[in-house]
Amino acid sequence: MTATDSRKSRGNSGAWPTDVVVVGATSAIAEQCTRLWLEGGASTALLIGRDEEKLTRIATDLGVRFPAAAVTTLVADLVSPASISATVAGFAGPGTFGAASGAGLTVLVAHGSMTEQEESQASLDAAASVLEITGVSPSLWIEACADTMTAGTISVLGSVAGDRGRKKNYIYGASKALIEAMTEGLQHRLAGSALRVVLVKPGPTATPMTTALPQAGLAPVEAVAGEIVAGVNAGRPVVYAPLKWKLIMAVVRNIPTPVFNKLNF
């Protein structure tokens, strides 16, 4: 097997992007995905986020790992619709590197916020903020990408929490369900075009978002990122990471409501 052949083997299926754009690039999951994409051969990465210092630290690390790659950072408001459309136009509109990259462009929209359910339940303002940051904003990013890009892959981090609302985290879950319906609609709308839309549903993963959860059930972020990158490269419509969550959530979704409502999880 040569090095090029091995890319086609399990785990390296699908096409590697030449250019990646990561929105919410400071997310631990997104950072690992970016490392893998650059390692797999992408030559540029644009990191978009709200925290300049954090973006710079990540870009420095990527620069050391992949001296041949061009890594740039962009501080942007991730929530306002005007900022979203201007930013997407700036990397994917006519005449940009994103447009030139064609099918080689992969966008990952990763940001989200998981406030404690009690907190978001206690105030409508807190609930609105979770819905906006985790549901509305990522949805607008992928909508803007679909309107602007003509080829390539648009991927977004949903969650297994969006598969069925439960009392422990339904406000967060509802924002992920919003993303799911958006991706389904976009996949329908863009069927047959050169654009692919991928919904990623990570299971519980060890990242800063989950430091307050029991650590035993959390998957390592590197392994989750490996599944995500493989699924996005292959353009699969829905990617569960790790895969076992596909089965688990199929079971959870099919528990009859009267039974489900008696469960405490």
Add this chain to the structure above:
Amino acid sequence: MTVARVSSWGRLSDAEHSVVPITSAAGAGAILAATAPGIARGMERSYGDVALNPGGTLWDARSLNRFLAFDAETGILRCEPGVLLRDIQATFSRQGWMLAVTPGTSVVTVAGAIANDVHGKNHATRGTFADHVLSVNLVRTDGAVIVCGPASNREWFEATCGGLGLTGLIVEASIQLKKVPGPWLLAENIAYQSLGEFFELSDASEAEFEYVVSWIDITTDGGRRGILSRANPTPSPHRALPRGATVLGGVRSGPAIPFVPPFSLVNKATLPALNRAYYRMQHLSLGSSVVHYKPFFYPLDAIQEWNRAYGPRGFFQHQCVLPRSVGASAVAEILGHVAASGQGSFLGVLKTMGSRPALGMLSYPREGVNLTIDFPNLGDSTLRLLARLDSVVSQAGGRLYLAKDARMPVSLFRAGYPRWEEFLQYKDPGMSSEMSRRLLGS
């Protein structure tokens, strides 16, 4: 902060700890002050209690895992403490640089490698991990920041390398990498049938090979058969990388021991067969071949969570280094005790250590012969056997490796590590682990 059950690699305990994430070097001092006393944890690849603090604080800086700078001319890497050796090897072997010293697993943090001053299969030529560290930045629980290295604050450096995480939280390090022709090694496996043959072969190999290590069958009394592996870096640019070295092959889950079996799979009934099987397997690959660094340096990393195979009670590792003058007879004596007990495992390692004295006050490596054996925890009978092995080590004037220890007596610690009192001057009073309370009194 979150309360979590934490075990080290030996799985001898799973006590609750308050795990406190450290996510920036700048913010570390305030968090340490607010949550001390405690101890830092890396990947918990140490076998015993060096990175455990049951019921107390465990600082977790593993998300500080970024490279800060690399000079491709000099091979000097500056990085955060949570960077894994695995990432250093993978990243820089592509650019012609690798770690000069690596332990037998790559799933280890830079800070953990410094705190235990780890060694590899090339101790004779390259010394220990600390011999290639250029500087370390420490944050103490009183907020003080100390930068130390071989030429500045040398005494802090000697305390910190091999310092068991007790001199301060490591938030940054600079490391000198070693120039290599690529990720490949030319390796050779040779069978030996007696200890005498091992020593002859090992001495002869050290003159010509950078890496020398041997697996020894601990069950065959009298025979003492084993396989010696020796290797040198080799250029081999046209080879395809093994699957584990492809981008996604390296991070997607490989084979794993999926759950903890109700009893140790390694036991009296299976032990001789396991050793026989291992010997036969290795015997098939006698001779020379070009191998990737992963299977050569890190054979056990291929199976995730292999430590579960020892069952719910976990296992001990007994690793000692014995002065060369008495080494041969002491090794024979230890193997005699082990064979007579019927305990042990199929992971026996015998290797010689070079004469370069380690710089850390509590560093393990010293000139002599190193013997490493795993023991499934059978309770009292295992502890009694380990005490018998301790007395051989003690009589030979040897020492046990703290990274592997969960139970050595204080007397053996003090005899093996004569600089322990000097070390106490540098210990942060706000840093304390199960091991430090056991062996250093606080």
